[in-house]
Amino acid sequence: MDEFSFIRSIRPDSYKQSTLIRGIDDDAAVFRAMQEDVVTAVDTMVEGVHFSKETMSPADVGYRALAANLSDLAAMGSRPAFYLVSLVVPDHWSEKELDELYRGMNQLADEYQMDLIGGDTVSGQDLCVSVTVVGYVGQGLARYRSASKPGDLVFVTGSLGDSRAGLQCIFDEREETEDVRYLVNRHRRPSPRVTFAEMLRSCERIALNDVSDGIANEANEIAEASGVDVIIRQERIPCSGAIQALYPDQYLEWGLSGGEDFELLGTVSKEEWSCVEKAANESGLKVTVIGKVEERKKDHPYVYIQKEDKRNILEKTGYTHMKRG
Numbered sequence: 001m002d003e004f005s006f007i008r009s010i011r012p013d014s015y016k017q018s019t020l021i022r023g024i025d026d027d028a029a030v031f032r033a034m035q036e037d038v039v040t041a042v043d044t045m046v047e048g049v050h051f052s053k054e055t056m057s058p059a060d061v062g063y064r065a066l067a068a069n070l071s072d073l074a075a076m077g078s079r080p081a082f083y084l085v086s087l088v089v090p091d092h093w094s095e096k097e098l099d100e101l102y103r104g105m106n107q108l109a110d111e112y113q114m115d116l117i118g119g120d121t122v123s124g125q126d127l128c129v130s131v132t133v134v135g136y137v138g139q140g141l142a143r144y145r146s147a148s149k150p151g152d153l154v155f156v157t158g159s160l161g162d163s164r165a166g167l168q169c170i171f172d173e174r175e176e177t178e179d180v181r182y183l184v185n186r187h188r189r190p191s192p193r194v195t196f197a198e199m200l201r202s203c204e205r206i207a208l209n210d211v212s213d214g215i216a217n218e219a220n221e222i223a224e225a226s227g228v229d230v231i232i233r234q235e236r237i238p239c240s241g242a243i244q245a246l247y248p249d250q251y252l253e254w255g256l257s258g259g260e261d262f263e264l265l266g267t268v269s270k271e272e273w274s275c276v277e278k279a280a281n282e283s284g285l286k287v288t289v290i291g292k293v294e295e296r297k298k299d300h301p302y303v304y305i306q307k308e309d310k311r312n313i314l315e316k317t318g319y320t321h322m323k324r325g
């Protein structure tokens with residue numbers, strides 16, 4: 001199979017989104033924006049960095065590459081519509097494995113009625129999957145990291161650290177118990193919080209950021225973009241029973257900087273907290289208040305981790321690419 005027959009094999013027979021004018025088959029795709037704002041993002045997964053053949057099946061790789069991107073759309077409060085896939089394919093990935101990768105991606109795309117509308121395929125050394133997503137949001141309603149204000153509550157969806165713990169279970173070849181299965185699944189098949197974020201529509205002001213590197217990093221991004229201090233209460237960080245049982249000495253560190261949980265970290269005024277609670281109830285998602293936003297006290301915005309009455313600066317300790325020298 002060459003590049004062109006491969007593209008024919010992954011080309012959809014029909015499209016779900018009514019705004020699509022031209023999908024796969026021309027030099028580029030065309031869709032109509034109508035009365036809404038268009039949101040777009042791209043995230044990449046590389047073999048040996050984000051996964052290996054030991055940690056994930058080809059279908060998991062596809063699923064997670066799209067999930068990471070949907071998580072960024074959720075963090076903007078937008079409704080997913082389209083995606084494009086750029087593939088670097090090494091010789092050691094078979095046709096069957098590539099089919100599986102697309103099957104994993106399709107599972108999640110079908111859940112959100114998304115259409116594959118383009119991409120690119122080239123040969124190379126390591127498998128690299130780069131997904132570009134496009135979504136819609138009501139005019140002026142995108143949710144920014146810069147929307148945080150002093151007095152806001154800081155909240156996070158779901159639980160933190162599970163993905164890192166799941167990865168450790170795989171590395172350690174742990175025997176499959178219910179806890180191990182749960183954590184490994186959280187690593188391989190994360191759930192982007194798209195429905196919850198869309199349900200926040202009636203909320204007037206809310207800052208959102210998705211957790212890809214760990215809240216130690218993402219809380220700092222909110223603090224910097226908004227020019228505020230963020231205080232996180234250590235004892236309130238939501239960690240699953242599974243991670244606490246299996247990794248009692250690590251779960252706190254992984255909850256702060258394990259990353260790849262694809263939960264949403266946000267801040268909202270006390271007056272609008274009920275709007276967040278309602279969205280959480282209706283989408284069947286747990287949301288936990290983990291701290292508050294304060295006016296910046298120094299020349300730079302800081303995130304503090306508070307344990308009982310003692311506060312320490314929480315540095316950006318998450319995963320960072322291109323660390324050199």
Ligand SMILES: Nc1ncnc2c1ncn2[C@@H]1O[C@H](COP(=O)(O)OP(=O)(O)OP(=O)(O)O)[C@@H](O)[C@H]1O
Pocket residue numbers: 042043068072212213
């Ligand atoms: N190589 C690049 N060229 C242009 N813009 C970039 C590049 N890399 C990142 N960006 C932009 O920088 C901003 C932050 O990107 P970043 O990847 O850190 O966000 P993220 O996707 O939320 O995090 P993560 O990649 O950990 O999931 C985004 O606006 C992104 O589009």
Ligand SMILES: Cc1ncc(C[n+]2csc(CCOP(=O)(O)O)c2C)c(N)n1
Pocket residue numbers: 043044048049050051052055167212213258259260319
């Ligand atoms: C085999 C293997 N080794 C290590 C990791 C951990 N890991 C890789 S990238 C990343 C941060 C997010 O990246 P990005 O900023 O690109 O979203 C993390 C926590 C993994 N998933 N698989």
Ligand SMILES: [Mg+2]
Pocket residue numbers: 042043044
């Ligand atoms: Mg990114």
Ligand SMILES: [Mg+2]
Pocket residue numbers: 071072075209210211212
């Ligand atoms: Mg993000």
Ligand SMILES: [Mg+2]
Pocket residue numbers: 043068069072212
């Ligand atoms: Mg991202």
